[in-house]
Amino acid sequence: MKNVFVLAASRSSQLPCLSSWSRARHLTRQILLATLCLPPAVSASAQQEQPNAAEQTAQVDERRSARDDDNGIEELVVTGRPLRDSLEASLAAQQKADNVVNVIASDTIGRFPDLTAAAALARLPAVAVQRDQGQERFIQVRGAPAKWTSVSFDGINVLGAQDRVFRFDSVPAALIDRVIVNKTLLPDMPAEALAGRVSIETFSPLRNPDWQFLGQGGYGKVDLGDGPQKQLAGRASWANETFGAMIAGSFFEFEQQTDNTEPRYNAGGLASLRTAKYIIVRQTNSLTGKIEFRPSDGHTITFNSLYTEFKDDEERNQYTYTFTGARSGTRGFASGDLVAVPVQGAFEKGDYLTSTFYNVLRGQHEWSSWSGTWDVAYTETEDDTDLPLIFQSAANAALRPSIVYDNSDRRYPLLTIHDTVSTGGVLSRGARRDSLNQAAFDTETLFYFGLGTKTKSYTFKGDLDREWESFGTDATLAFGGQVDRRKSEDPGNVSVLRPNGTAGTFVFRTAATELGQPWTPFSFITSEPVDEDFPRGYTWSYIDNVGMRRQVDALLTAAGAANAAGRGTYPLPIRDASLANTVDEDIYAGYAMNTWRWDRQTLVAGARVEHVKITSSGVAVATGAGGVPVRSPVSFESSRTDVFPSIHWSLDLSDQLKYRLSGISGAARPSFGELRATQTINDIAGLETVTGGNPQLKPERALGFDTSLEWYFDDAALLSANGFYRDVKDVLFDSTTVVGDTRFNFGGVDRSRYRFTTTVNGNNGKLYGLEMTYNHPWTFLPEPFDGFGVQASVAFLKGNFRTATGRKVDFPGTSKRVTNIAVFYENFGLSTRLSYQHRTDWVDDFAVIAEGDLYWNASERLDFSARYQINDYVGVYFDANNLTDAVGLRYEGTEDRPFEVEGFGRRYLAGVRFNY
Numbered sequence: 001m002k003n004v005f006v007l008a009a010s011r012s013s014q015l016p017c018l019s020s021w022s023r024a025r026h027l028t029r030q031i032l033l034a035t036l037c038l039p040p041a042v043s044a045s046a047q048q049e050q051p052n053a054a055e056q057t058a059q060v061d062e063r064r065s066a067r068d069d070d071n072g073i074e075e076l077v078v079t080g081r082p083l084r085d086s087l088e089a090s091l092a093a094q095q096k097a098d099n100v101v102n103v104i105a106s107d108t109i110g111r112f113p114d115l116t117a118a119a120a121l122a123r124l125p126a127v128a129v130q131r132d133q134g135q136e137r138f139i140q141v142r143g144a145p146a147k148w149t150s151v152s153f154d155g156i157n158v159l160g161a162q163d164r165v166f167r168f169d170s171v172p173a174a175l176i177d178r179v180i181v182n183k184t185l186l187p188d189m190p191a192e193a194l195a196g197r198v199s200i201e202t203f204s205p206l207r208n209p210d211w212q213f214l215g216q217g218g219y220g221k222v223d224l225g226d227g228p229q230k231q232l233a234g235r236a237s238w239a240n241e242t243f244g245a246m247i248a249g250s251f252f253e254f255e256q257q258t259d260n261t262e263p264r265y266n267a268g269g270l271a272s273l274r275t276a277k278y279i280i281v282r283q284t285n286s287l288t289g290k291i292e293f294r295p296s297d298g299h300t301i302t303f304n305s306l307y308t309e310f311k312d313d314e315e316r317n318q319y320t321y322t323f324t325g326a327r328s329g330t331r332g333f334a335s336g337d338l339v340a341v342p343v344q345g346a347f348e349k350g351d352y353l354t355s356t357f358y359n360v361l362r363g364q365h366e367w368s369s370w371s372g373t374w375d376v377a378y379t380e381t382e383d384d385t386d387l388p389l390i391f392q393s394a395a396n397a398a399l400r401p402s403i404v405y406d407n408s409d410r411r412y413p414l415l416t417i418h419d420t421v422s423t424g425g426v427l428s429r430g431a432r433r434d435s436l437n438q439a440a441f442d443t444e445t446l447f448y449f450g451l452g453t454k455t456k457s458y459t460f461k462g463d464l465d466r467e468w469e470s471f472g473t474d475a476t477l478a479f480g481g482q483v484d485r486r487k488s489e490d491p492g493n494v495s496v497l498r499p500n501g502t503a504g505t506f507v508f509r510t511a512a513t514e515l516g517q518p519w520t521p522f523s524f525i526t527s528e529p530v531d532e533d534f535p536r537g538y539t540w541s542y543i544d545n546v547g548m549r550r551q552v553d554a555l556l557t558a559a560g561a562a563n564a565a566g567r568g569t570y571p572l573p574i575r576d577a578s579l580a581n582t583v584d585e586d587i588y589a590g591y592a593m594n595t596w597r598w599d600r601q602t603l604v605a606g607a608r609v610e611h612v613k614i615t616s617s618g619v620a621v622a623t624g625a626g627g628v629p630v631r632s633p634v635s636f637e638s639s640r641t642d643v644f645p646s647i648h649w650s651l652d653l654s655d656q657l658k659y660r661l662s663g664i665s666g667a668a669r670p671s672f673g674e675l676r677a678t679q680t681i682n683d684i685a686g687l688e689t690v691t692g693g694n695p696q697l698k699p700e701r702a703l704g705f706d707t708s709l710e711w712y713f714d715d716a717a718l719l720s721a722n723g724f725y726r727d728v729k730d731v732l733f734d735s736t737t738v739v740g741d742t743r744f745n746f747g748g749v750d751r752s753r754y755r756f757t758t759t760v761n762g763n764n765g766k767l768y769g770l771e772m773t774y775n776h777p778w779t780f781l782p783e784p785f786d787g788f789g790v791q792a793s794v795a796f797l798k799g800n801f802r803t804a805t806g807r808k809v810d811f812p813g814t815s816k817r818v819t820n821i822a823v824f825y826e827n828f829g830l831s832t833r834l835s836y837q838h839r840t841d842w843v844d845d846f847a848v849i850a851e852g853d854l855y856w857n858a859s860e861r862l863d864f865s866a867r868y869q870i871n872d873y874v875g876v877y878f879d880a881n882n883l884t885d886a887v888g889l890r891y892e893g894t895e896d897r898p899f900e901v902e903g904f905g906r907r908y909l910a911g912v913r914f915n916y
Contacts, residue, residue, distance in 0.1 A: 081826035082107035082867070083833060084777045084789065088716035091775065093180070098595065098604045099648050100184040100662060100706045100722065102127075105177075111214060111915070112176045115231070115252070115879070116284075117200060118168035122861075124181055125722075125771045126795035128818045128839045131859075133258045133280065134882060134904035137169050141181065142724065142769060143797035143814035143842075144195035148668045148700075151198045153358055154304060157190050159455050159486065161354040161381035163671040166198075170310045170354065172250040172286050174214075174233040177203045183724070184648065184662045184706050187591040187606035188463060188478060191644040194668045194702045194726065195767075202304060205237040205244030206292045211916070212237045218877065218911020220254075222904075225279065225531055227255025229909050244292040253283040259534040259903040263413055265892070266324070269332040270407055273415075276318035276346075277530050277542070283311040298366030305359045312352035314387075315545040317530070319436065320344045321415070323405075327397055327427050334407050340400045340420045340427045342393070345441060347524075349549035350387035350449075357381075360459075369467040377459040384452040386494075388552060388573065390508070392441040392521065398422045399440040402429040406537070411889065411901045414537035435529075435539040439522045444508040446552070448573040450494025453672070458485040470596060478606075479592040486586070488672035492579035496571045499563055501578070501629060504571025508555065511570060515558045524548045533885075533903050578631050581618035581676040581693070585669075587611070600652040607645040612669075614638045616695035618678030620744055632746040634677045636695035642667060656713055660722075662706040667699040670732060674759040683749060690744055690751060694758040702726045702767075716789075717776045725768040730761040731801040731811075733846065765801025767811065787827030794819045809846055809853070815839040829875075831867040836860070844890060854899055857889035867913070874914050881907040 089105035097103075102124045106112045114120035118136035122129040130138040130146060138146040151158050151166040160166030180199040182189065189197055205212075215234035222229060235248035260276040286308040293301045322342045323331050329338035360377040394400050402418040419430035419437070463480035470477075498504045512519035524544040562568035593606025617635040644665040651659045676693030704726035711719045736757045744751040777789035799814040817840045824833040838860040845854040862883040869875040883906060890900040 081777075081787070082111065082831055083113060083824050083826055084716050086113045087775060087777070087789075087791065091712060091716060091718050093178075094718075095658060095710065095712050098602055098650065099182055099186050100660060100708060102181045102183070104179045111913075112173035115173055116169050117171035117173075117176060117179055117198075120173075120176075120179060121168060121181070121198070122837055123791060123820050123822055123835060125773045125793035125820070126183075126769065126797065126818055127181065127820075128813070128815055128842075129837065130813070131888065133256065133278065133902060134888070134907075135169055135282065137167055138165060139168055139198070140813040141183065141196035142767065142771075142795070143799050143811065143818070144767060145668075145812045147671060148193065148195040149198060150190065150193040150196075151200065152190075153200050153306065154202055154360065154362070155199070156358075156360055156375055156377045156379070156459055156461070157192065157197075157484070158356060158358055158379050159381055159457060161356055161383045161455075163383075163453065163673050164669070165671075167310060167354055168198075170284055170286075170308050170356065171200060172233060172252060172284060172308070174235050174248045174250040175200075175202055175286055175288050175306065175308070177201045183722075184664045185644075185646065185666055186604060186648070187593040187608045187644070187646055188480060189608075190482065190484075190587075190589065191608050191610055191642070191666050192669055192699075194666050194700060194728065202288065202290065202306070203235065203237065203246055203248065204292065205239040205246040205290065206294060206300070208237060209239045209241070209244070213914070213916040215915075216877065216911055216913040218879075218909045220879075220907065220909035220911075222254055222256045222907045224259070224533060224903065224905025225255065225257030227257065227279075227281075229254035229907060231909060231911060239292070242294050244290075244294075246290045247288070249285075249287045251283070251285055253281065254907065255279070255281045256904055256907075257531065259532045260318075261412060261534060261898075261901045263407075263410065263898055265333070265897050268324075269334075270336060270405065270413060271324050272320060272322045273405075273413055274318060274320040275536060276316060277532060279315040279545075281313040283313075285309050285311075298371075300364045302362045302364075303360070304362075307355070307357045309353065309355035314348065314350045314352065316346065316348040316350075316389075317540075317543045317545070318346040319540070320346070321403065323403070326403075329402075333410075336403070336405045336407075337429075338404075339402045339429055340397045341403045342400055343436075343440075345392035345438070347390045347392075347543050347545055347548060348387060349545040350385070350389075352387075353382065353384045355382045370464065371466075372462070372464040374463075375459065375461040377457075377461070379455075379457040379459070381455045382452070383454075385450060387449040388549070389447040389449065390521075390548065390552060391445050391447055393443050393445075394441050396442055397427060399442060401433070401437065401440070402427075410896055411898050412535050414535060417538045433538070435541070438525050438540060438543075441521075444519075444521055446496055446506040446508070446556075446573070448494050448496050450573060450575070451490075453488060453490045455486060455488045455672070457487075459483070470594065473596055473598050475597070476595040477592075478595070479590070481590040482587075483589075484585070484587040486584070488583045488585070490579075490581045490672070490676065490678075492576045492581075494573050495576045495579075497574045497576060498569050498571045500569075501576075506556075506559070506571050508552075511559055512555060514568070515555070515562060517555045517558050518551060519555060520551070521548070533905070534901070578619050578621045578629060579678055579680075581616065581678040583617075583672045583675050583695075584613075584615040585672075586613045602648075602650045604648040605646075607643055609641065609643050610667075611641045612639060612699075614675060614695060616675050616677040616693070618676055618693075620679040620681060620692075620746065622681035622747060622749070623683050630747050634679065634743070636677050638696055640698065642699075642701070656711060658710045658712070660706065660708045660710070663704075664706070665701070665703050667701045669699045670694075670697040670759065674732065679744065681744060681751065681754070683751075688751070688754040689757065690739055690754045691757045694760065697732065697759060698730045698761050700728060700730050700732055700761075702728045704767075714776065714779070718773055719776075720771075720773045722771040722773075723769070724771075726766065728765040728767060728801065731763065731765045732759055733762050733801075733803060734758070735760045735762070735804050737804075760804070762804050763802040765799065765811065767797075767799035767814070769795055769797035769799075771795045784827050787825045787830075789824050789826070791822040791824070792820065803846070805848075807850065809850075810843045812844060812846075813842055815842040815858075829869040833865050835863045835865075851893040853893060855891055857891060857895065859888065860884065860886055862886075873916055874912065876912055877910065879907075879909045 085107045090103040093103045178201040182197040218231040220229040233250035237246035258278040262274040288306040290304045325342040326338035327340040357380040404416040406414040421430035461482040465478035559570035589610040591608040648662045679692030708722035773793040795818045799811040819838040822835040864880045887903040892899045
């Protein structure tokens with residue numbers, strides 16, 4: 001028999017329940033999770049209907065609550081196996097869904113099984129994770145580009161802050177009740193997804209009555225650099241039968257160092273080498289509140305507000321060796337011996353911010369055989385970068401090092417550093433050095449990388465459905481409409497410009513002397529050698545980037561004051577409004593669908609119509625006389641109407657065996673950056689070009705099918721195979737063509753024959769694959785081994801299209817195979833999981849020829865988590881990430897030409913959790 005823990009209290013008192021332990025078969029005391037008493041419900045043994053994922057109604061399952069109407073006693077039955085609870089709820093929702101979905105649900109007492117949505121999604125079939133410096137960030141569903149996946153909160157689509165692409169590491173577990181990956185879309189869902197729609201459902205207090213408190217706090221470290229890792233999260237809620245309220249928040253921060261190496265090659269061998277050390281402090285903050293009001297049965301009004309942000313405080317110490325610029329010597333692929341190699345230093349103290357602010361007012365109503373919902377939502381996203389880079393160089397060749405390199409391991413070229421000596425004007429190799437001379441520079445200049453975009457979205461949505469009889473069976477007719485008004489604003493990049501708007505170079509030493517300001521770049525070289533795992537062949541020291549940034553800011557402020565007073569024309573970081581752009585996107589949609597339910601069959605058929613209007617306004621900037629830019633406002637409009645039909649059929653071959661067949665359609669809209677009207681024009685003879693966006697782009701569209709066989713052979717167990725195919729039209733990619741019309745002929749210049757580099761709709765492509773899944777708690781084993789279980793999936797994927805030149809290339813992000821395996825053990829209050837993820841190589845970016853295409857090398861990740869419940873209310877946890885200390889590797893064309901190698905170390909976090 002299973003061990004259970006029963007909590008009881010009087011219905012009238014609604015006080016926290018007293019606890020008592022149940023005993024295991026072997027008289028082992030099992031510590032189990034505790035929670036609040038729930039309101040009256042059916043008996044613990046009665047089976048409740050599982051929720052339909054497509055309807056997004058996150059109801060608790062029958063193991064979460066029980067009711068005894070006769071004696072007014074409330075009780076909660078908890079198995080003490082939260083991973084199994086989550087898996088069982090997830091598979092029950094998946095089995096009941098009308099479309100093809102994968103689900104991740106919270107456990108028995110409402111705790112989500114992972115720290116972020118990104119970490120959770122990494123364990124689903126055919127979902128590959130794209131990491132940045134080791135941290136899960138974007139997802140690629142079924143090998144498709146990340147932009148082909150849309151995201152919704154409680155049914156409302158939310159644009160990703162990074163030009164539609166959503167950052168899943170910005171959604172912490174404290175906000176989540178359930179995550180659903182819809183791999184086929186129903187007509188009542190927006191069609192703006194080709195690969196899938198990730199539906200994030202937030203916690204509902206009305207479905208979890210009385211007081212509930214969940215919280216956790218942890219501390220740990222990152223082993224590369226020994227930086228700290230901190231985490232705090234909590235949620236409090238209260239509800240009765242009429243009113244509910246919830247507030248939740250989270251804070252997560254870690255300091256990580258990243259080793260980085262970027263070799264570059266040409267026909268003669270190793271052409272250059274960039275070595276960098278990053279020190280990053282990443283922080284994710286979130287706050288959400290929800291109010292629910294149920295004035296009468298069948299009617300609920302909800303208001304939900306959510307803010308989540310990601311901050312990245314980044315320092316960089318970087319040196320780039322340009323071997324092709326050496327004064328003399330030999331250079332090859334395996335080795336080189338060079339004199340006076342140019343070196344450029346680059347240092348930064350920069351800041352990144354992405355945020356999402358989401359608000360929705362929702363009504364849900366039932367009248368006899370009719371029911372309906374309405375939504376009014378406002379969402380705002382922001383993506384901002386503030387990144388000044390201070391470049392150092394040496395005009396005096398005698399200051400440059402002489403270098404002997406060994407490139408036997410092309411991931412980690414080893415350098416032997418020597419001084420350079422001048423004898424009679426002839427440069428030669430001097431004495432060997434153990435460390436790089438970081439003071440051997442005579443010039444510092446400023447490059448400023450600053451940009452920011454903001455989107456504002458208003459959504460008005462209404463849905464109605466009616467129960468009726470059709471073709472001799474029960475049916476549900478649903479129809480509705482939706483209006484989305486979106487605006488993306490790009491104020492233009494920050495550039496280093498003179499007061500008259502022309503480009504310039506800010507030279508620190510010259511400006512400091514003229515302005516009487518301090519500039520002491522070598523004083524920021526510390527005595528602390530860089531702590532890194534990569535072999536370099538020499539040592540170097542950290543730079544005090546924070547101190548350097550303070551001195552830079554003071555110097556720029558003084559230069560700005562001099563310009564304002566007419567005492568100078570210093571080029572300074574200025575927001576270049578000439579590159580500003582605004583894109584308005586208005587979407588008017590309507591749908592109708594009908595669902596038929598026979599004894600063992602379900603059929604959903606319908607269509608969605610979407611009319612989209614795009615208005616893009618910006619500036620065309622041409623090079624004028626004397627280098628002074630000539631600007632002309634430009635604006636373009638486009639509109640289109642698309643119909644997206646779909647049909648979904650499922651057959652229950654038995655109570656455990658389900659077959660599905662779906663025919664679907666969808667679209668992926670161009671990014672706002674691709675739709676920008678702003679153009680940069682070069683009028684120099686022989687270099688006549690136009691570069692910019694393309695407001696005339698059409699969305700990428702797809703038609704396809706899914707077919708699957710799912711065997712739910714035991715509680716929380718699944719064995720399935722799912723095949724899919726998508727025929728993709730109007731694939732987007734960058735290309736260079738001829739302008740061909742008069743749209744840029746301002747200022748009396750005919751530019752119809754200029755070369756136009758932009759994004760275009762190209763040829764068609766296809767995406768197809770096979771997903772296989774095996775989930776199974778091994779309860780058939782004798783105790784204590786019955787706590788073992790496995791979640792495993794493997795996807796075989798293929799996706800490609802032809803470019804304008806006829807070259808056949810894979811879609812960015814398409815790994816041929818994606819494997820996810822998690823082995824878990826839960827017993828005696830202990831819950832552990834060892835997760836392994838692997839994906840094969842995938843293309844990241846294209847070049848004119850295949851030899852220049854950039855690929856990410858095959859990657860793997862091994863993570864471990866453990867939870868232990870100390871008593872009724874308190875538990876402890878431990879997480880270890882990247883146990884194998886895997887590194888990231890990009891290469892150009894072939895693996896023997898690495899393009900970027902980065903290492904980020906292991907991460908550890910331990911803490912305390914409580915629930916009440």
